[in-house]
Each structure stands twice: as structure tokens, then as C-alpha cells.
Amino acid sequence: MTDILLAFASSFAGGIIFNIKKENLLWSGVSGALGWLAYSLLHRFTGDNTLSTFVGAAVVSIFSEGMARLLKSPATIYSIPGIFPLVPGIAAYTTFQYIMENKLSSAASKGIETLFSAAAIAFGIMLVYGVFRFASRLNEGNPGKS
Amino acid sequence: METKEIREIAVRAGRIMLCSGAEIYRVEDTIARICNSYGAECECFVLPTGIFVTVYGDNIESMSMVKRIRERTVDLHRIELVNAFSRGLMNKPLQYEDALEALDDIEKPHDWHLAIRLLASGMIAFALTILFNGGWKEGLAATVISMLIYMINSKISDLGIFRFFEYFVSGIIVGAASLVAIWIFPALNVYKIIMGSIMILVPGVAITNGIKDALHGDITASLLRLAEAVYITVAVGAGVGFMLSAGLRWL
Numbered sequence A: 001m002t003d004i005l006l007a008f009a010s011s012f013a014g015g016i017i018f019n020i021k022k023e024n025l026l027w028s029g030v031s032g033a034l035g036w037l038a039y040s041l042l043h044r045f046t047g048d049n050t051l052s053t054f055v056g057a058a059v060v061s062i063f064s065e066g067m068a069r070l071l072k073s074p075a076t077i078y079s080i081p082g083i084f085p086l087v088p089g090i091a092a093y094t095t096f097q098y099i100m101e102n103k104l105s106s107a108a109s110k111g112i113e114t115l116f117s118a119a120a121i122a123f124g125i126m127l128v129y130g131v132f133r134f135a136s137r138l139n140e141g142n143p144g145k146s
Numbered sequence B: 001m002e003t004k005e006i007r008e009i010a011v012r013a014g015r016i017m018l019c020s021g022a023e024i025y026r027v028e029d030t031i032a033r034i035c036n037s038y039g040a041e042c043e044c045f046v047l048p049t050g051i052f053v054t055v056y057g058d059n060i061e062s063m064s065m066v067k068r069i070r071e072r073t074v075d076l077h078r079i080e081l082v083n084a085f086s087r088g089l090m091n092k093p094l095q096y097e098d099a100l101e102a103l104d105d106i107e108k109p110h111d112w113h114l115a116i117r118l119l120a121s122g123m124i125a126f127a128l129t130i131l132f133n134g135g136w137k138e139g140l141a142a143t144v145i146s147m148l149i150y151m152i153n154s155k156i157s158d159l160g161i162f163r164f165f166e167y168f169v170s171g172i173i174v175g176a177a178s179l180v181a182i183w184i185f186p187a188l189n190v191y192k193i194i195m196g197s198i199m200i201l202v203p204g205v206a207i208t209n210g211i212k213d214a215l216h217g218d219i220t221a222s223l224l225r226l227a228e229a230v231y232i233t234v235a236v237g238a239g240v241g242f243m244l245s246a247g248l249r250w251l
Helices: A004-018 A024-048 A049-071 A076-082 A089-100 A102-140 B003-019 B024-037 B078-092 B097-107 B114-129 B137-161 B164-184 B189-199 B204-216 B219-250
Strands: B039-049 B050-056 B065-069
Touching: A004 B114, A024 A049, A024 A076, A049 A076, A049 A102, A049 B114, A049 B219, A076 B078, A089 A102, A089 B189, A089 B204, A089 B219, A102 B097, B003 B024, B003 B039, B003 B050, B003 B065, B003 B078, B003 B097, B024 B039, B024 B050, B024 B078, B024 B204, B039 B219, B050 B204, B065 B164, B078 B097, B114 B137, B114 B189, B137 B164, B137 B189, B164 B219, B189 B219
Parallel strands: none
Antiparallel strands: B039 B050, B050 B065
């Protein structure tokens, strides 16, 4: 529970750093909290980092695309702060730290972990984006709307 | 409207979007949408460091333009504004002067007050230190350091020295400040403090966006963004590592 609040706080504050306007800050925080909730639940049951990150990002993206359609604004406004607790920034840094300490095999495995979680987030977001776009194309019959 | 003016509006809108950290496909879509709403066709190629556009059409003169992009930040509100602007043009094309005025409005600084952004960066550091299994004491130390580097970073940005210098200096400051923290409170874990405080520097979002660009088919742009992310990590890591390897031996 504390974790969810912390994820909310970090996405909310991330929203301020990324210059989102006031009305949307709350929703970007909620998006981060939902993503982290999905990630941590799945991580507890499966222990698989990449899969949990993928699902977490997909949840963030579903929420963002939904909000984007409700509030008529681009989905990135909610998804970029939303993935803030999930992104592998620390993993990227740790990779470099291992290289500096000359622990090359640890660096390689950490580097691969970084790439995989970044790819998992990107695929999670793009999958949902694709599905939403496909659905709206079926509905309206005119391409080019996002 | 003349081709020159259409090109001007389209490239300007695209530049604002790209400088605010929009995805490549969104910038290309926006430029094409603006040209279409004035009845012109366009072919554009966008990289994170520049925009190349040719505007053409049946009854108009074809014209090209190259626009170099030098600074990039993340400013999601601006992306939203330009998005709304270009969609508005589709319904009701504005006159040249009105359109430029609208873009001027969008470009006006509208940042949150520095104090609020400082608090926010502290909050990120605190929340993420604890989220990644740090204690609240480490969280507090990271909060202070994070606010410190955010402040110094925005001051260096105003001076306009090259970007990787900012990251390197921030890394050095993080290293030095966390050494001071464990010097005063030896019970703290220095790595946890560092992780929390560099959270606002490390390019997690940039790596993810790089892969998102690749999935859209913008391979060149994606490679550029990934390379940028690697260099940022190296700059920050080099700063921190330099201080730590000097300091830990000395302590």
C-alpha cells in the first residue's frame, strides 16, 4: 500500500518536472500508481521482472489511452509520467557502475536487463496503442486519428 | 496562402514539438496535417536533431526547408498545445498572422515555479529511493541531493554550456554530496543514496522512447535516441564514479 502511494508520488512529481498542467497531474499520478500496482502484484507471483514490467506498462497505456479519449489530449501526457517508476534508469546506471568496477560479466547481465525492461515497456505501450488505434479505425473508418 | 507561409507554420509547429520531446511519428503527423489543412501536400523526414520538409502541391510552387534542432527537453504540456493547434487547423484554417500568434503563445514559457519543481525533484528522489528498498534516512539524503542538483542543473542550463557537461557536473556533485552524507551519518548506504538522487538525471524515459520510435519504424531516430541515452548514462556515471573512487579510498 505504501508502495502504491510512493509510485503515485513519483509519477505526480514527474508530471511537474515534465510540465504537465494542473488538471492532468492527478491523473498522471494515478496512472503511475496503477502501473506499479500491476507490476508489483505480478512480480510477487511470478518473480519475472520483464513480464511484470510489460504488464505494468500495458496497464499504464490502457489507462492513458482511455483518459486521452475522455479528455481529448495526447496519451503521452499520462503514459510518460506513468512509466516513471518502471523505467530502467537505475539499471542503466548500475550497468555503467559495474563497468567502472571492472565487473564485466555483471555489467553484461545488468545491461541486458536494462534493454529488456526498456523493450518490455515500449512493447507494452505500443501493443495497447495499436489495439486502440485499430479499434478506432474500425469504428470511424478514417485513419490518421490517434 | 503562399507555400512559404504554410511551410513556415508547419516547420515551426514541428520544431516546438520536437524540442518538447515528442515522438518522431507525432512530429511528422503534425507537419503533414498542417500542410494538408492548407491544401498542400508534404513530405517530411524528422530526426531528433533536425527537420527536413518539402511542401508541394498541384497548383503551388514546391519548397523545401531544413531546420536544425539543438536543444531538447521534455515538456508534455507544449506537445498537447501544438496537438490541439494542428487539429484546430483541420477544422478551421487560421490566417498566417493568427497562426504565428497562436504558436508564439504556445512558445511562451509556462514552466512551474522553480520552487515547485525543486520540491517535485525531491519528492521523486524520496519516493523512488524507498520504492527501491532504501530506508527513509537514505530517502531524505537523496531528497536533499536531488534538489541540489536540480537547482545547479537549471543554473548551468541557463549558461548554455554543452549538455553532457551538465550531466557530468551533476554526477560529480551527486558523488561528492553522498560522500558528505555518509561522512556525517556513517550508517547510511551510499549506493542507495546515489540511486535515489540520480533518478532525475538517468535517461530511463529516453531509452523507452527510443525503442518506441523503432517500433513505429523510425529506425534512425531510434538509434540516435538510444545513443544519446547511453552517453547521458556514461556522463552521469563517470561523474559519480570519479568522486566515489577518489572519496571511498580516502575515507
